[in-house]
Amino acid sequence: MATALVDMTPTMTEVSNDAMTLSPTAESKLRDLLMARNIPNHGLRVFVAGGGCSGLQYGMAFEAKARDFDTVVNQNGVKLFIDPTSLMYLAGGSIDFVDSLMGGGFKIENPNATSACGCGSSFRTKDSGSTGGSCGSGCGCSN
Numbered sequence: 001m002a003t004a005l006v007d008m009t010p011t012m013t014e015v016s017n018d019a020m021t022l023s024p025t026a027e028s029k030l031r032d033l034l035m036a037r038n039i040p041n042h043g044l045r046v047f048v049a050g051g052g053c054s055g056l057q058y059g060m061a062f063e064a065k066a067r068d069f070d071t072v073v074n075q076n077g078v079k080l081f082i083d084p085t086s087l088m089y090l091a092g093g094s095i096d097f098v099d100s101l102m103g104g105g106f107k108i109e110n111p112n113a114t115s116a117c118g119c120g121s122s123f124r125t126k127d128s129g130s131t132g133g134s135c136g137s138g139c140g141c142s143n
Contacts, residue, residue, distance in 0.1 A: 019071045019087060020046065020080055023096040026106060030078050037062070043072070043079030046095070046108070048086040056089065058108050 022030065034040050039062060047059045066072050066081045073080040082090060093110040 018092075019073050019082060020090055020092075021073075021094045022075050022078060022080070023094060026095045026097040027075055027078050029097040029106075034062070034078075039064075043081050045081045046086065046090065047083060048089045060106060 030044055034042055042062045042064050043066065045059075045061045045063045047061075048056050049059055051057045063081060066079075067083065069084055071082045071084070071087050073082065080095075089112055090108070090110060091112065093108055093112070096107050096109065098104060098107050
């Protein structure tokens with residue numbers, strides 16, 4: 001009797017260049033950070049987690065490789081890794097790098113957000129309901 005082998009290895013979502021985009025400034029800053037940390041082949045994980053004063057918050061971390069089922073955005077050699085749940089909230093968004101007198105950092109422009117904290121790190125979508133706090137963190141809300 002012949003035995004068939006079944007490949008149970010999870011697969012990654014195909015590489016996408018339109019799930020999210022990087023501004024030229026963010027792309028350059030990410031490339032500089034990866035080189036400065038001596039991790040030029042890593043990518044930036046962009047994710048959404050519960051919390052923040054609006055109910056959902058953005059997170060970012062450098063990682064060596066994509067995880068199973070991630071969408072991988074490759075923009076001129078700079079990689080973003082986005083898990084399927086986060087992609088539901090971030091699809092069509094963009095990342096910019098802003099530098100001001102108050103400091104600099106990455107800023108996510110999210111077309112799916114219906115309201116956001118003034119600091120830009122917390123947001124709500126029409127489907128996320130009102131699970132967040134009352135926006136009493138002191139950063140201010142914009143609706």
